Amino acid sequence: MTILPTPSVPRDKAPVSSATQNAYLTLRKLIVTGELNPGEKLKIETLRDRLQTGASPIREALSLLTSDNLVERLDQRGFRAAPINRTNFEEILALRCELEDMALRKSLANRTEAWEENAVLSHHRMIRAQSNGAGDFEDLHKAFHMALLANCGWPILVKFCSQLYDLNIRYRYIAGKAMNYQSRDVSAEHMAILDAIVARDADLASDHLLSHYKKTGAFLSGILDGIDLA
Amino acid sequence: MTILPTPSVPRDKAPVSSATQNAYLTLRKLIVTGELNPGEKLKIETLRDRLQTGASPIREALSLLTSDNLVERLDQRGFRAAPINRTNFEEILALRCELEDMALRKSLANRTEAWEENAVLSHHRMIRAQSNGAGDFEDLHKAFHMALLANCGWPILVKFCSQLYDLNIRYRYIAGKAMNYQSRDVSAEHMAILDAIVARDADLASDHLLSHYKKTGAFLSGILDGIDLA
DNA sequence: AACGCGCAAAAAATCGATATTAACGACAAA
DNA sequence: TTTGTCGTTAATATCGATTTTTTGCGCGTT
Numbered sequence: 164m165t166i167l168p169t170p171s172v173p174r175d176k177a178p179v180s181s182a183t184q185n186a187y188l189t190l191r192k193l194i195v196t197g198e199l200n201p202g203e204k205l206k207i208e209t210l211r212d213r214l215q216t217g218a219s220p221i222r223e224a225l226s227l228l229t230s231d232n233l234v235e236r237l238d239q240r241g242f243r244a245a246p247i248n249r250t251n252f253e254e255i256l257a258l259r260c261e262l263e264d265m266a267l268r269k270s271l272a273n274r275t276e277a278w279e280e281n282a283v284l285s286h287h288r289m290i291r292a293q294s295n296g297a298g299d300f301e302d303l304h305k306a307f308h309m310a311l312l313a314n315c316g317w318p319i320l321v322k323f324c325s326q327l328y329d330l331n332i333r334y335r336y337i338a339g340k341a342m343n344y345q346s347r348d349v350s351a352e353h354m355a356i357l358d359a360i361v362a363r364d365a366d367l368a369s370d371h372l373l374s375h376y377k378k379t380g381a382f383l384s385g386i387l388d389g390i391d392l393a
Numbered sequence: 394m395t396i397l398p399t400p401s402v403p404r405d406k407a408p409v410s411s412a413t414q415n416a417y418l419t420l421r422k423l424i425v426t427g428e429l430n431p432g433e434k435l436k437i438e439t440l441r442d443r444l445q446t447g448a449s450p451i452r453e454a455l456s457l458l459t460s461d462n463l464v465e466r467l468d469q470r471g472f473r474a475a476p477i478n479r480t481n482f483e484e485i486l487a488l489r490c491e492l493e494d495m496a497l498r499k500s501l502a503n504r505t506e507a508w509e510e511n512a513v514l515s516h517h518r519m520i521r522a523q524s525n526g527a528g529d530f531e532d533l534h535k536a537f538h539m540a541l542l543a544n545c546g547w548p549i550l551v552k553f554c555s556q557l558y559d560l561n562i563r564y565r566y567i568a569g570k571a572m573n574y575q576s577r578d579v580s581a582e583h584m585a586i587l588d589a590i591v592a593r594d595a596d597l598a599s600d601h602l603l604s605h606y607k608k609t610g611a612f613l614s615g616i617l618d619g620i621d622l623a
Numbered sequence: 624a625a626c627g628c629g630c631a632a633a634a635a636a637t638c639g640a641t642a643t644t645a646a647c648g649a650c651a652a653a
Numbered sequence: 654t655t656t657g658t659c660g661t662t663a664a665t666a667t668c669g670a671t672t673t674t675t676t677g678c679g680c681g682t683t
Contacts, residue, residue, distance in 0.1 A: 181469060182637070206664070217638050219449065222666085226453050230460030232549060239411060239644060241665060254547045261495060317484045319462060319560075323553055330549075412667070437635070447668050452636085469674060471635055626683080636673070644665070653656075 182216050186224035189214055194233045194244050195329055197336040201247040205234065231326055233333070249387060252334050256380040259327045260373045263308075266324055267372055269315035271365045278314040279361060285310040286357050290350065301332070307353070311360065311372070335379070338386040347378065412446050416454035419444055424463050424474050425559055427566040431477040435464065461556055463563070479617060482564050486610040489557045490603045493538075496554055497602055499545035501595045508544040509591060515540040516587050520580065531562070537583070541590065541602070565609070568616040577608065 180188075190210070193199045210221050225242045228234035234242050270278065289303040305328055312321055352375045359368035410418075420440070423429045440451050455472045458464035464472050500508065519533040535558055542551055582605045589598035 181635095207666095208664075217636095218665095219452075219637055222449075223453060223456050223636095226456045227460060230457060232552075239665070240646090254549055258547060258550055265491060316480075317488060319484055319557075320488055322462075327549075411665095436633095438633095447666095448635095449667055453666095469635065470676090624683105626681105628681085629679095631676100631678085633676075634674085636671105638671070639669095641668075642666085644663100646663075647661085649658105649660085651656100651658085653654105 182220040183223045186210075186214055186216055186220040187227050190221075190224050191228060191231070191233060191329070194228065195333045195336060197333065199244045201244055201337065203244045205242040205244060207241065232330060247334065247337060249384075252331075252380075252384070252387065255327055255330045255334075256376065259324070259331060260376055262320060262324050262327065263312060263376070264369050264373060266312035266315040266317065266320050267369055268365050269317065270312055271314075271360065271363060271368065273314050273316055274363060275314065281313070282307075282310050282357060282360055286353060289353070293350070305329075305332070311356070331376075334383055334387070338383050338390065347382070349375075352378070412450040413453045416440075416444055416446055416450040417457050420451075420454050420458060421461070421463060421559070424458065425563045425566060427563065429474045431474055431567065433474045435472040435474060437471065462560060477564065477567065479614075482610075482614070482617065485557055485560045485564075486606065489554070489561060490606055492550060492554050492557065493542060493606070494599050494603060496542035496545040496547065496550050497599055498595050499547065500542055501544075501590065501593060501598065503544050503546055504593060505544065511543070512537075512540050512587060512590055516583060519583070523580070535559075535562070541586070561606075564613055564617070568613050577612070579605075582608070 190199075199205065205225060207218050207221055211218055214221065225234050225236075229236050229242070233245050235245050236242050285303070285307040289300065289307045291297075292300040292303050305325075308328060309321065309325060312324055315321065352371065356368055356371040356375060359371055420429075429435065435455060437448050437451055441448055444451065455464050455466075459466050459472070463475050465475050466472055515533070515537040519530065519537045521527075522530045522533045535555075538558060539551065539555060542554055545551065582601065586598055586601040586605065589601055
């Protein structure tokens with residue numbers, strides 16, 4: 164229906180990414196942003212039409228999303244978008260706090276100039292996108308948070324955090340963009356985190372980070388009350 | 394005329410498992426046990442022969458294993474078994490300690506009769522397989538450890554732990570079965586963990602669990618010194 | 624000899640088609 | 654009415670074949 168942000172270079176030169184990769188990224192965005200509803204059946208044929216590609220890349224993409232906990236595979240009956248519920252939301256929030264706390268502290272313990280500069284840079288890009296009204300704020304927001312953890316030296320942990328980030332932000336989309344979380348002074352929270360990092364104060368940085376997540380979490384939790392979390 | 398035995402059951406639909414599931418489980422075992430070497434190229438055609446199945450299930454299984462960190466996907470050049478190295482090994486061990494500690498404490502905090510009994514039961518089955526010399530000791534060993542964490546109420550965390558378990562045990566296989574870790578008194582260590590759980594002493598249980606892992610880790614680390622961790 | 628170019632072989636990625644399986648509804652028997 | 658069976662239909666899972674991409678080699682040029 165809507166034209167998807169797939170590179171409109173279907174089959175000419177410079178196929179920078181495979182059909183599978185495209186399908187994976189597109190589907191993930193569709194699910195995270197809630198354009199595909201939680202619990203919704205994901206029929207291969209339908210998605211084939213929507214993504215303009217063959218069934219094989221779709222299947223492979225869905226398999227990958229299964230491992231990201233964004234899609235469930237039903238025995239011999241195909242796939243569906245992962246359902247949502249309060250318990251799941253709370254687990255994601257809590258786990259995220261535990262794991263990001265760990266990763267952030269280790270990043271700081273391994274502090275390097277390059278890492279610190281990259282954190283500042285990521286922050287700048289995010290802020291700029293925010294004021295520009297550029298469409299890629301969400302991507303840059305994730306990039307900022309991941310940049311903070313990137314120096315922990317544990318790639319598997321970072322991957323876990325990245326997955327949890329996506330799972331969490333999905334709830335935000337589902338709760339509705341209305342809640343536009345600029346309503347809180349999120350910028351100040353981001354700044355506080357960054358400042359603590361630059362000041363190399365791990366406890367303070369962690370405090371700010373977790374409080375940032377928990378505030379968003381509490382806010383979301385309230386909104387979710389009014390939503391059917393079947 | 395004899396009445397034909399119209400089967401009330403349609404047909405002997407033996408295994409509920411799909412070709413993909415079979416391929417996934419088989420390949421995972423092959424990689425975890427080291428029958429497929431770390432870094433080894435995994436050619437679809439070759440695996441097709443070996444597993445006696447089509448290319449599609451193989452591809453899908455490999456995709457899934459990619460998310461388990463057991464297989465790497467190279468841009469447009471197929472798959473290979475994940476390489477190994479000391480850094481990776483150390484991350485797995487350390488992360489495992491962090492996450493299992495967390496899960497174990499939560500399991501104990503949520504303690505129920507059923508869970509406690511299941512832990513005892515899992516332990517019994519593992520011990521029995523050990524003395525029987527039954528071939529499924531490894532599976533039961535994993536089952537025991539997972540049973541300890543199962544009550545934490547955070548399924549995503551359990552899944553992470555399960556993945557890390559597999560990644561870790563792979564190193565044990567690679568280090569060689571020669572090291573037969575019965576050489577240490579592992580049984581006593583298991584018993585100590587279980588006892589602490591039954592006694593509901595979280596700190597003690599966690600101590601025993603982590604020491605169990607760290608001892609195995611240190612042992613393995615020594616063995617890995619003599620192995621090419623390219 | 625080293626380097627780049629282009630062709631041929633191999634492998635991966637993808638597509639279209641077939642075979643399997645589950646969902647649905649009608650219909651007959653109890 | 655209720656229950657259980659049988660087709661019918663829709664969707665999935667899988668296969669075989671085609672298209673793309675990579676790899677490796679040979680050859681000519683500097």
